[in-house]
Amino acid sequence: MQKISNLSLIKQAIKDKPYNESLYGLMYNGNAINILKQMPDESVDCVMTSPPFWGLRNYKSEPLVWEGEESCIHEWGEENASYFRESHNATSGSTLTSPPDGKITSLSQVKGTQGRFCCKCNAWFGSIGQEPTFELFLDHLMLIFSEVYRVLKKTGTCFVEFGDTFASSGGASRHLGYSDPKYDGRAGDFIEPSAYPQSVKAKSLCNIPHRFAIKMTDEIGFIQRNFIVWHKINSMPSSAKSRFTVDHSAIFFFVKSNSPQYYVNPKTLEVSWKKPKEEESKGETAYYSNDSTANTGENNKEPYKQNNPHLMRLKIPKEEAENFGSPRARNYREKKSKKTFDWQGRDYFFETQYEPIKQVSIDRLKRAVSNKNKYLKGDCGQSLHQPRPNTNYKGGGNKGRENNCAISTHAFGNGDYLVAPFDTEKGRIKRCVWSIPTKSFSSKTLGVDDTDHFAVYNPEIITAPILAGCPARICPECRIPMEKIGGKYTDCKCEKKDYDRGVILDPFAGSFTTCLTAKKLGRNYIGIELSKEYCDIGVRHIEKKCGGLF
Numbered sequence: 001m002q003k004i005s006n007l008s009l010i011k012q013a014i015k016d017k018p019y020n021e022s023l024y025g026l027m028y029n030g031n032a033i034n035i036l037k038q039m040p041d042e043s044v045d046c047v048m049t050s051p052p053f054w055g056l057r058n059y060k061s062e063p064l065v066w067e068g069e070e071s072c073i074h075e076w077g078e079e080n081a082s083y084f085r086e087s088h089n090a091t092s093g094s095t096l097t098s099p100p101d102g103k104i105t106s107l108s109q110v111k112g113t114q115g116r117f118c119c120k121c122n123a124w125f126g127s128i129g130q131e132p133t134f135e136l137f138l139d140h141l142m143l144i145f146s147e148v149y150r151v152l153k154k155t156g157t158c159f160v161e162f163g164d165t166f167a168s169s170g171g172a173s174r175h176l177g178y179s180d181p182k183y184d185g186r187a188g189d190f191i192e193p194s195a196y197p198q199s200v201k202a203k204s205l206c207n208i209p210h211r212f213a214i215k216m217t218d219e220i221g222f223i224q225r226n227f228i229v230w231h232k233i234n235s236m237p238s239s240a241k242s243r244f245t246v247d248h249s250a251i252f253f254f255v256k257s258n259s260p261q262y263y264v265n266p267k268t269l270e271v272s273w274k275k276p277k278e279e280e281s282k283g284e285t286a287y288y289s290n291d292s293t294a295n296t297g298e299n300n301k302e303p304y305k306q307n308n309p310h311l312m313r314l315k316i317p318k319e320e321a322e323n324f325g326s327p328r329a330r331n332y333r334e335k336k337s338k339k340t341f342d343w344q345g346r347d348y349f350f351e352t353q354y355e356p357i358k359q360v361s362i363d364r365l366k367r368a369v370s371n372k373n374k375y376l377k378g379d380c381g382q383s384l385h386q387p388r389p390n391t392n393y394k395g396g397g398n399k400g401r402e403n404n405c406a407i408s409t410h411a412f413g414n415g416d417y418l419v420a421p422f423d424t425e426k427g428r429i430k431r432c433v434w435s436i437p438t439k440s441f442s443s444k445t446l447g448v449d450d451t452d453h454f455a456v457y458n459p460e461i462i463t464a465p466i467l468a469g470c471p472a473r474i475c476p477e478c479r480i481p482m483e484k485i486g487g488k489y490t491d492c493k494c495e496k497k498d499y500d501r502g503v504i505l506d507p508f509a510g511s512f513t514t515c516l517t518a519k520k521l522g523r524n525y526i527g528i529e530l531s532k533e534y535c536d537i538g539v540r541h542i543e544k545k546c547g548g549l550f
Helices: 006-013 032-038 134-151 208-220 302-307 318-322 359-369 399-404 459-469 513-520 532-546
Strands: 025-029 044-049 064-066 084-089 093-097 124-126 152-162 223-231 248-255 262-265 270-272 279-281 285-289 330-334 338-340 344-346 406-413 416-420 433-435 503-506 524-529
Touching: 006 025, 006 503, 006 524, 025 513, 025 532, 032 134, 032 524, 044 459, 044 513, 134 152, 134 208, 152 208, 152 459, 208 223, 208 248, 248 459, 459 513, 503 513, 513 524, 513 532, 524 532
Parallel strands: 025 524, 044 152, 044 503, 223 433, 503 524
Antiparallel strands: 064 124, 084 093, 152 248, 223 248, 262 270, 262 344, 279 338, 285 330, 406 416
């Protein structure tokens, strides 16, 4: 009997009809909160998204009612902000207050429009990212990501790309009808929310990404694992001469679990939801000599003993041990049966990603550990390591260092190998500063005019999060994710003919770059977008890049 896929289960739970669907993904046109509330608990493996940045541009999406009382018959005030500056001095700073009738009495207090507030329940009617204050913007994001937390599996991962905004003094640089020349007029008519008096002083960064991360951990319960810097190497120059040019944005890596959810045996490639029992290993009798002359083998040569004084007490054959007449000249030790446990707990699914190592780093390491290092016997006071003996790593002892260090194929001769904190062939573990260019996107190439999406991230920036945080294989019976170890996938003991794919969710799909990249990498996807025009772009985008939705 063929098991139904996780994507099909999600589709059955959502009452709204998909804007477009395929064998590998679902595209929804609607409010993210409404769609997310219909999704089953713990049904998504990975979230990769980038919400609208606060106060930077108007996406011309349909305004929505945020918070307030559902039973309220809203009476909307004028299109303005609910907060304005009442007083400011060096001691107390800015005081933010709300007019009793929800209306601004003077046009000198604000410029332009940013949604309307209900005079009864204080609900806000507007588009996310256009709130009058960043605090209100973050509150609205928490409503969305609380649902994201619910639909994310305990083994799931969440990646959020975010940019910051400078607080403005409300000058004439941006006003109603302003079009940013950097975007060739595509930014549309909007008023920058930071033009209103904020809880931070004018010209200050609002630190919205970090405030968002703190709310995610403190209010919702996410666990932040990384703060990744997207260094945009082709970032657009800035005309500001009183500060440095901003050429980066933040990517936050969140998870739900900090305790093992499933277990993996790297040796047998087995995987299990339950913690397996420890296995018994048989003991054996070992003989050790207390006499440095007891062993006449290669390991007893004087130079070796000088370099390895801790190995003076050597293991010897039983026959040699019987040749000693005095019990004090030999030491018998019988190994007792002990329990072994080769399984490793996984708090969440994550496949380690690697990045290339520059040759200069390898050369520097070789100089530091080779016998030819000029500082090895110098007066600099440095204590540098020599090449480790091959016998310690090729099936020998010292397992602690073997597990913590990679063994390179760069040999120094005489069977000695370079021991490095990385694998010189696979690369080093990927770090947290990613220098990747931005990538433009024009819908005109898809046959759609005047609907360009001007906030598109490069597919390369989301490739590593998808590969690391979303499983390519999931058992259709027990639903356990399969991890790739040494080029091979782990496997459970269920009877199955085919595997299911992990599901990636993007609640702010935009031009559906996340969905496109997920499909290329062999994952299923769910994209939610409020704008119908951008949904059209997404359909054509995937059709062109992937040769069709199927």
